[in-house]
Amino acid sequence: MIGKWRRLVVVLICTAVLPGCWSQNELNDLALVFAIGLDLTEKGEYEMSVQVVNPGNVAGATQRGGGAGGVPYTVISATGDSPMEANLKMSLKLSRILYYGHANLVVIGESLARKGVAHALDALERNSEFRTTSRVVIARGQSAKETLKVLTPIAKVSSNQIQSMLSHSQTLWGHTVEIDVWELFHDIYSTGVNSVVSGINIVGNRADGAKQTNVQSTEPEARLVLDGLGVFKQGKLDYWIPTNGTRGVLWIMNKVRQTNITVAWQGKPEAIGYHIVRTNVSVRPHMKNGKPSIKIRVEALGDILETLVPVNLADADQINRIEKLIEHSIWKELTAAVRNMKERKTDVFGFGEQFERNYPKDWRKLEADWFSVHFPQLDVSVEVNAIIRTAGLRIKPFKRTVELGG
């Protein structure tokens, strides 16, 4: 009998301990945060906004705009002396506990970015609930809060939309960069590199973006558009590279996967469209007599996707000539990018870090005025090798030249 009682006691003790419900939170007490927005108010306080999912309106049969209160998420914000304080103050406005484990996007308002993001990111990096693999964008010309409010078509929650835009745009078009909180934080603290972050802009009627009506039309009043590349200097947003100038920069950073190049042919501008399928860049630092130099080598493999002029793509000589043109076009773009960065004295390519890693002794001499003297005077040579793989399903264009308008 005693044995039985003892066993019962053991079982009871186990049931008390094993469920592990010391600090459990029921799912219906949690508010799932999908995106975090960080701003700086005019008073110099942090404003934190979170995009919280409205569960009933995201999944299942509930249709957007059907019935009352159909918005898929709600944006809550609070101000505080630190992001953490703002975060806790949000409990004044919300019936649930904020859960950051599913946050996958951090939007930084331009005002905060200009003042420096390191402090704000520190709180995020320290937190074990928040994942530093979340992507970062900078709200260009508006606050992060405004950005998070804009309702988007297709992806119901705009943070997912922005994230997909970042990832697809980088792989398909190569003008934006997908960077996460961890990378940004570490680039800021690295010595020989400036970090870059893609910007996001609201195009159209900003005031209407937050309303349900925005997604009830086939062409939303307000749209989120990736726009430009913000360059950071010592943790502060320094300037924007406009979208048309970003590819050369990202290419050297080896962030471009696929993209499109058009070259002139027989006096016709933009005549042949070359689509890059794969590209790889190697950056090699060299030290000669204490003088640093960089060799960039670009390999590109792609297809001819469009020709607006008659050109015989069955002819190997022609192909070679086109390849040369493409190589020159890429070369021009990359050297322009390097020149621009040198003028701005921002080493977004991490050339400095290359020297730090490969020539640690020489780097000690270069480090102090790398950005002001050595980087702007750096000897950078670019070498491009482009290969045309196929020309689509047609070898030759139409025999008769069609004169296209313009």
Add this chain to the structure above:
Amino acid sequence: MEQTKINTRQLFILAIMFELGSSAVIPVGTSAMQDVWLVVLIGLVLGMALFLVYYRLSQYYPGDVLTAYTERIVGVWPGRVLAVIYIVYFLYLTARVLRNFGELLLMFAYMETPLIILNAIMMLTVIYAIYKGIEVVARTGELYIIGQALATAAGFALVIMSGIMNLNLLKPVLQAGWGQIWKTAATETTFIPFGEMIVFTMLFPLVNRPERTGRTLLAAMLISGLILAAITTLNVTVLGAETVARSVFPLLDTVRRIEVARFLERFDAFFMIVLIVGGFFKASVYFYAAVEGTVRLFRMRKQHRLVYPLGLLVLIISLATASNFAEHLKEGLQISTMYLHIPLQVVVPIVLLCIAAFRRRKAERKDHSGDKSDS
């Protein structure tokens, strides 16, 4: 005294679990920055040399454990004092392992749970395991090693697949120079985890084929040392040396960076379980050594009665030795190196070996002369 036996394979597995148990989790040798792999390998070589000392020493007294043959080497009372010191040392190290994993759980999963609850629950499992006997732990190890090996392989594969490794971060090699490397190796990695193998001298009498013990444990050290070097290299290539040095649990930080195909991500909870299992074996081996040492020292019959008071003691030590984790790490990596590891892992065993060898030679000479007078 236990009459149980463990076989060579179980010993091998226990040693691997023990070596990787907590050293894979806490920052080891990070003051060498990106050369941490080198520091681990140097520590491995030095640690294996130390292990040969322990092994040679125990070969003089087959069937006996470290805390018992101290009496036979330096005399009864000095030997017993030394044995008590070693027992306390093992208890303290059990408590350290417990604290490491308690803090790990606290930081990553149970923010609001008091540390004492976490430590107590983990210690209960260790107490229970040792109550059942070390051979139960050894057999459990045979089961768990499969999971651990698969998880380790999966971890490496996932990190490689997610493309977050940057081999450039290992450069420049030897930035701080050989001086720093040797300093780190000689003050950190040699003792943790390799010198810690001294605790296995408490297990030697249990091995069913003693002639294989040395080889088995050296092989286990070599393999776990290589794995540890790989893990630390992985941490550096993913996080960069500065972050590794800043991080409390570098390996989990690395795991948190894994992101494959946008859905194989957020593995930290999963790997935490894997790491905790390793920690369980490490704590169990230490705790067994402490219990076994005490039992032999006081010539007790029923060893499992000691498990509860000593377990409670470990729990209290684990909470009382440091008021926060930074202090705990500092004690572990700096203070205990100076005042515990170097004396107890290096100086005492080498002195004991010298005395033992001297005595043995003297005894042999006496035997020889005895033989001669007989003939």
